[in-house]
Amino acid sequence: MKYRAVGFDVDGTLIKNIGYCWELFHERFGVADRVRLSLKRQYFEGKITYKEWGSREVAIWRELGVTRADFIKVIGSLCLSDGMHETLELLRQSGHFLFILSGTLRIILERLIPDYESLFDYTAVSNIVFDEEDRPNAFEPGHPLREARESKRSELETLCSERGFALSETAYIGDNDNDLEVLEAVGLGIAFCPRNTRVRSAAKVAIENPDLRKVLPHILGR
């Protein structure tokens, strides 16, 4: 088996009609672009940690009075990519280690892929903690590096070394700028409905149709 592990991004990859869920929630909850972009800039300039970034965004939502039901309503407008279950089943049958490495939020998986814990061997996503009144209360970065998150690539390296895979034995499927480093680092980077030419050129293979079954011949070599 050329590729022993297969990793997936979520927003734009397992789920087809979304860029980044954080941006979608901000937009639907009416958070001003300047507020969101200011936090994003502070994170990329190294002024706040990933955990602080997420915590401050969650605090904004809490202040707006949104509840779990509001998140669920937004998630209801999202769809899984075509052939997702079939693709995962075939990869599992052929003995691949399947994982999610994503900046998405666990509530999205819980709603759209409720069987995700049995479909994937490992899931690294972030989490919103809700209080007793179902209001967002805290943010938990769910990545292997936790608060010290630097990039998806370093998280992938941590995961691979913990699980005993070489990067060259790993395939990864992603769609957006936050996947660039990982797509370049793995043995088989697959750009899935890539958002731009940077993503397309960072990957070995680009798939333009939102059907996950299209990744199979590249991973399985048949």
Ligand SMILES: [Mg+2]
């Ligand atoms: Mg994505």
